Amino acid sequence: MKLILLGAPGAGKGTQAEFISEKLSIPTISTGNIIREAMREGTQMGTLAKSFVDKGNLVPDEVVIGIIKERLSQDDCANGFILDGFPRTIPQAEALDNMGIIIDKVLSIEVADKDIVHRMSGRRVCPACGASYHIEYKKPSSEGICNLCGAQLIIRNDDKPETVLERLKVYHDQTEPLKDYYHKQGKLLVVQGQEELKDTTRLTFSALELDL
Ligand code: AMP
Numbered sequence: 001m002k003l004i005l006l007g008a009p010g011a012g013k014g015t016q017a018e019f020i021s022e023k024l025s026i027p028t029i030s031t032g033n034i035i036r037e038a039m040r041e042g043t044q045m046g047t048l049a050k051s052f053v054d055k056g057n058l059v060p061d062e063v064v065i066g067i068i069k070e071r072l073s074q075d076d077c078a079n080g081f082i083l084d085g086f087p088r089t090i091p092q093a094e095a096l097d098n099m100g101i102i103i104d105k106v107l108s109i110e111v112a113d114k115d116i117v118h119r120m121s122g123r124r125v126c127p128a129c130g131a132s133y134h135i136e137y138k139k140p141s142s143e144g145i146c147n148l149c150g151a152q153l154i155i156r157n158d159d160k161p162e163t164v165l166e167r168l169k170v171y172h173d174q175t176e177p178l179k180d181y182y183h184k185q186g187k188l189l190v191v192q193g194q195e196e197l198k199d200t201t202r203l204t205f206s207a208l209e210l211d212l
Helices: 014-023 030-042 043-052 061-070 088-100 114-121 161-175 175-182 197-207
Strands: 004-005 028-030 081-084 105-110 122-125 132-136 188-192
Touching: 004 014, 014 028, 014 105, 028 030, 028 061, 030 043, 030 061, 030 197, 043 114, 061 088, 061 114, 081 088, 081 105, 088 175, 105 197, 114 122, 114 161, 161 175, 175 188, 175 197
Parallel strands: 004 081, 004 105, 028 081, 105 188
Antiparallel strands: 122 132
16 A cells, blocks of 8 residues: 555644554655654754754755655565655655656545644654654653653644644645645545544544554
8 A cells, every 4th residue: 555644734644644554564654754853863954954844844845855765765665655744745746656656545634724723732742753642632651751762752843833824824835735636646535633533543444445
């Protein structure tokens, strides 16, 4: 299965990707996580990306396309993968098509803007391994501590309210047109994000025709 997850920032793409990844034993590729890691390590790409990420803007297409080309060429992608946060623009989707990669399904998780702003205020992430939590909807077992690696959870710089509004605008302007792009290819599935995580998961698995 080669799957793309679409949706506004905070819609729950990463969380659903985790569940699908476990179910199908295929990797999740999150350009956001790759970029944040490069920012932490202070690589040349990370330093370049930081000026865009911190303002809520998109990193230039050629940079993320380079990241994805490199990542998809690795062995663990041979049996499929889940793309979380890529493509985010039409040129990125075209680049994927031009690489000869045939995407099977594109799932869009829809959440109203007002709910996104509320959700983002409760999101916490692990700075060490990239795992994502929520203080109401997806609590870590021990408050403020990553279940997977034990690091102290933090609020992402770009989850601050003013940056979230910019990211939502960018989503509507640049990423939402991808729904039409993939609808025309007959690949688009739509799920309404629910208040309860387990309900969104049920709808997601049903849309993808997977058993829970
Ligand atoms: P995410 O974790 O997916 O919300 O991504 C965090 C930030 O990384 C975004 O707001 C962008 O600045 C950058 N980013 C991640 N993926 C992409 C992409 N496909 N194209 C451009 N910028 C991206």
